[in-house]
Amino acid sequence: MILDSKIPEGPLAEKWDKHKFNVKLVNPANKRKYDVIVVGTGLAGASAAATLGELGYNVKAFCFQDSPRRAHSIAAQGGINAAKNYQNDGDSIFRLFYDTIKGGDYRAREANVYRLAQVSVNIIDQCVAQGVPFAREYGGLLANRSFGGAQVSRTFYARGQTGQQLLLGAYSALNRQIAYGKVKMYPRTEMLDLVMVDGKARGIVVRNLITGKIESHSAHAVVLATGGYGNVFFLSTNAMGSNATAAWRAHKKGALFANPCFTQIHPTCIPVSGEYQSKLTLMSESLRNDGRVWVPKTVEIAQRLRKGEIRVSDIKEEDRDYYLERKYPAFGNLVPRDVASRNAKLMCDEGRGVGASGLAVFLDFADAIKREGQPAIAAKYGNLFEMYQKITDENPYENPMRIYPAVHYTMGGLWVDYNLMTNIPGLYATGECNFSDHGANRLGASALMQGLADGYFVIPYTIGDYLAQNPTAKVTTDHPAFKEAEQAVIAKNNQLLSINGSRTVDDFHKQLGHIMWDYCGMARNAEGLQFAKGEIRKLREEFWRDVKVVGVNEELNITLEKANRVADFLELGELMVEDALQRNESCGGHFREEYQTPENEALRDDENYAYVAAWEFTGVGNEPVLHKEELKFENVKLTQRSYK
Amino acid sequence: MAGSNPNAKPMDLTLKVWRQKNRESAGSMVTYPVKGISPDMSFLEMLDVLNEDLLRGGQDPIAFDHDCREGICGMCSLYINGRPHGPERGTTTCQLHMRHFNDGDTITIEPWRAAAFPVHKDLVVDRSAFDRIQQAGGYVSVNTGGVPDANAIPIGKSIADKAFDAATCIGCGACVAACKNASAMLFVSAKVSQMAMLPQGKVEAKTRVENMVAQMDVEGFGACSNTGACAAECPVGISLENIAIMNREYLSAKATSEHVA
Numbered sequence: 001m002i003l004d005s006k007i008p009e010g011p012l013a014e015k016w017d018k019h020k021f022n023v024k025l026v027n028p029a030n031k032r033k034y035d036v037i038v039v040g041t042g043l044a045g046a047s048a049a050a051t052l053g054e055l056g057y058n059v060k061a062f063c064f065q066d067s068p069r070r071a072h073s074i075a076a077q078g079g080i081n082a083a084k085n086y087q088n089d090g091d092s093i094f095r096l097f098y099d100t101i102k103g104g105d106y107r108a109r110e111a112n113v114y115r116l117a118q119v120s121v122n123i124i125d126q127c128v129a130q131g132v133p134f135a136r137e138y139g140g141l142l143a144n145r146s147f148g149g150a151q152v153s154r155t156f157y158a159r160g161q162t163g164q165q166l167l168l169g170a171y172s173a174l175n176r177q178i179a180y181g182k183v184k185m186y187p188r189t190e191m192l193d194l195v196m197v198d199g200k201a202r203g204i205v206v207r208n209l210i211t212g213k214i215e216s217h218s219a220h221a222v223v224l225a226t227g228g229y230g231n232v233f234f235l236s237t238n239a240m241g242s243n244a245t246a247a248w249r250a251h252k253k254g255a256l257f258a259n260p261c262f263t264q265i266h267p268t269c270i271p272v273s274g275e276y277q278s279k280l281t282l283m284s285e286s287l288r289n290d291g292r293v294w295v296p297k298t299v300e301i302a303q304r305l306r307k308g309e310i311r312v313s314d315i316k317e318e319d320r321d322y323y324l325e326r327k328y329p330a331f332g333n334l335v336p337r338d339v340a341s342r343n344a345k346l347m348c349d350e351g352r353g354v355g356a357s358g359l360a361v362f363l364d365f366a367d368a369i370k371r372e373g374q375p376a377i378a379a380k381y382g383n384l385f386e387m388y389q390k391i392t393d394e395n396p397y398e399n400p401m402r403i404y405p406a407v408h409y410t411m412g413g414l415w416v417d418y419n420l421m422t423n424i425p426g427l428y429a430t431g432e433c434n435f436s437d438h439g440a441n442r443l444g445a446s447a448l449m450q451g452l453a454d455g456y457f458v459i460p461y462t463i464g465d466y467l468a469q470n471p472t473a474k475v476t477t478d479h480p481a482f483k484e485a486e487q488a489v490i491a492k493n494n495q496l497l498s499i500n501g502s503r504t505v506d507d508f509h510k511q512l513g514h515i516m517w518d519y520c521g522m523a524r525n526a527e528g529l530q531f532a533k534g535e536i537r538k539l540r541e542e543f544w545r546d547v548k549v550v551g552v553n554e555e556l557n558i559t560l561e562k563a564n565r566v567a568d569f570l571e572l573g574e575l576m577v578e579d580a581l582q583r584n585e586s587c588g589g590h591f592r593e594e595y596q597t598p599e600n601e602a603l604r605d606d607e608n609y610a611y612v613a614a615w616e617f618t619g620v621g622n623e624p625v626l627h628k629e630e631l632k633f634e635n636v637k638l639t640q641r642s643y644k
Numbered sequence: 645m646a647g648s649n650p651n652a653k654p655m656d657l658t659l660k661v662w663r664q665k666n667r668e669s670a671g672s673m674v675t676y677p678v679k680g681i682s683p684d685m686s687f688l689e690m691l692d693v694l695n696e697d698l699l700r701g702g703q704d705p706i707a708f709d710h711d712c713r714e715g716i717c718g719m720c721s722l723y724i725n726g727r728p729h730g731p732e733r734g735t736t737t738c739q740l741h742m743r744h745f746n747d748g749d750t751i752t753i754e755p756w757r758a759a760a761f762p763v764h765k766d767l768v769v770d771r772s773a774f775d776r777i778q779q780a781g782g783y784v785s786v787n788t789g790g791v792p793d794a795n796a797i798p799i800g801k802s803i804a805d806k807a808f809d810a811a812t813c814i815g816c817g818a819c820v821a822a823c824k825n826a827s828a829m830l831f832v833s834a835k836v837s838q839m840a841m842l843p844q845g846k847v848e849a850k851t852r853v854e855n856m857v858a859q860m861d862v863e864g865f866g867a868c869s870n871t872g873a874c875a876a877e878c879p880v881g882i883s884l885e886n887i888a889i890m891n892r893e894y895l896s897a898k899a900t901s902e903h904v905a
């Protein structure tokens with residue numbers, strides 16, 4: 001298989017405009033003859049479904065939640081980047097492109113990232129026109145802030161609820177098309193298989209989560225906007241329902257899965273409090289603008305603190321180690337996410353962690369409160385402080401917050417070309433579901449940008465190009481390919497329901513999460529990864545022998561829903577480990593302990609690993625086949641990321 | 645560990661939970677004892693623990709809606725001890741922690757009760773009526789592309805902030821559950837007033853309020869009798885003022901309506 005990224009010829013800055021001119025167009029009168037399926041209604045899915053409906057295609061949109069407005073994009077707090085340069089502080093499309101490529105540790109495609117930076121400016125215009133209430137200055141113009149270590153203020157925000165407001169904007173555009181009859185919405189419906197006819201994606205098989213009915217839907221193209229796979233780790237900042245099933249089942253039908261080991265561990269989350277913990281809560285990265293990260297200087301002081309022999313206030317200033325400020329004087333507490341997370345782990349590994357478990361570091365606002373006063377800090381972070389207090393029952397104005405890294409975002413995903421089409425003709429992947437724009441590490445406020453860029457401004461052009469080259473003839477769901485896929489889905493559900501073993505789905509999921517976190521989390525090594533591979537295989541076999549799923553298919557069955565998702569996580573987890581094993585370098589969120597500088601920084605190997613690892617499925621338990629897409633850098637110079 | 649009170653003792657509780665097989669069948673309250681509940685658990689984690697026990701015993705776990713568990717998606721929806729989202733003000737069920745209960749407590753858990761929110765199963769209700777109200781007009785009619793530069797539409801900070809306050813509605817339905825008439829006025833008014841305040845939304849303000857109110861009536865929500873229970877129970881603090889704004893918008897729209905109905 002040859003991976004063709006289909007990157008247009010020509011200078012970087014002209015590629016997208018040229019491509020838009022070169023793509024084939026569908027005659028306005030013919031658009032209504034084409035059906036498009038969009039799975040997922042977060043930023044990437046809702047924006048795509050709405051825009052394709054506006055253009056005149058017949059769209060069917062699916063989500064597993066009770067309403068499209070609930071998709072997990074809604075939980076994004078910090079903001080959305082755009083190269084508007086409204087602040088006159090030196091931002092530009094090229095700078096946003098450069099920061100994103102560098103932040104991704106040179107493992108993303110130049111052409112895709114440049115396009116992302118280009119359309120970023122259109123996104124803000126679009127959202128404002130929809131009535132999204134971004135933060136504003138007294139003069140009535142839009143406010144910006146610097147975010148995630150960026151040297152310019154290019155982040156647009158809506159208090160700590162930017163994702164919510166952007167999603168409600170996309171949801172409103174989607175609703176308008178639903179009202180017009182151009183989009184048919186299927187909530188509480190989960191995709192369980194992709195259907196291919198003559199080598200092309202022609203539909204999906206879904207389960208109605210209320211009635212359990214297995215149904216097929218056919219179309220001329222299928223867009224997967226189903227988010228990331230962070231819940232492989234059981235504990236993550238993802239929503240409880242976030243899952244990889246749609247993407248994974250497409251992978252099993254032939255779609256390549258790219259860079260699965262690139263996962264982002266976010267540094268500022270509320271630490272785990274007990275075995276019953278169901279999810280982790282992120283505290284916006286903006287807190288690092290004013291909070292200082294520290295641990296006790298010595299293991300001995302940390303131990304006494306953990307045992308409750310001393311209080312935080314007993315620790316003298318000279319006994320506190322503000323380790324990010326010490327190690328990275330230029331960026332201090334604002335180093336990128338991967339660097340901040342890894343250092344928190346290092347401190348805790350040394351035995352200097354805080355909290356009863358020793359798996360936390362302090363994020364301290366005492367200096368900021370002294371400098372600016374409590375009201376000023378409350379105005380900036382009030383809702384976050386409140387959230388922290390609600391969960392931990394501690395007052396962060398009086399005591400430093402305790403934070404620890406948690407799985408947050410997955411940069412890997414389905415392999416797509418420049419058109420966001422997978423290697424299966426007619427199957428597209430957008431937003432977090434694809435791998436394309438963030439390389440080995442995503443910068444803050446870039447996920448919302450990518451989701452909306454793909455849905456509003458990329459897919460509407462590129463899908464037209466594909467449809468224009470394909471006949472309008474429809475495939476009906478009576479086609480044997482649909483019947484076969486339905487039967488396979490039914491057989492799998494029946495199998496899960498008939499095992500009647502002794503362990504619950506959550507029990508398996510938690511064990512998988514522990515394996516992934518311990519061996520394929522913030523730091524990995526070959527020995528541990530080999531071990532994890534064996535453990536996951538064993539666990540998967542046990543799952544299919546001993547899982548307990550009660551009830552029947554023909555009802556609202558929360559255990560069956562979860563069992564399907566965890567069955568897929570148990571396969572995907574192994575691929576993540578496999579991918580981490582083959583990448584004998586450290587880059588971004590992928591830190592292999594064998595490959596580090598004497599100062600414990602990530603040691604990239606551009607000579608041998610400047611490629612996208614795209615994996616082909618060859619059967620459960622079989623070794624997957626690796627396909628490499630070489631990354632060419634013509635516009636940036638590859639340098640060692642340094643935040644000293 | 646995360647809580648400030650590591651010595652807090654685990655609690656034993658009695659839960660009375662609404663169980664209903666599906667939309668058609670009759671439901672009833674079923675009593676479940678739960679033991680060893682940590683005060684640091686969230687309310688939903690407490691239910692997770694119960695569900696794991698039920699599953700191990702081969703019983704059907706309790707179905708309830710939940711997703712983000714961060715208080716923002718609006719999916720969780722329990723009626724706890726007679727109050728939507730439970731006893732804490734300004735808190736969704738997923739952000740409610742067990743430290744607000746005491747050892748030995750009996751806790752009743754029911755679904756949202758409203759004719760317009762039929763029960764799917766146990767504590768899961770159908771809130772699609774809310775989506776249909778939004779589809780009736782909760783948007784600005786702009787297509788993707790062809791819009792002016794974002795800063796070409798200046799909006800005064802105080803108005804932008806006020807519109808934002810209305811826009812924070814998470815669509816959970818607690819307002820309906822809290823209302824003795826099961827009225828959806830707070831929910832509908834939040835969107836109507838957000839859009840009416842902003843210049844982008846003003847163009848269609850009249851038809852929007854007419855259509856959204858009409859759809860609200862079609863869905864079978866009750867009338868507003870100004871008790872204010874909705875705002876008192878709203879987890880994100882949507883203000884009653886929005887209802888006043890919507891009433892004003894509705895009256896002025898009707899007075900000059902292009903719709904004859």
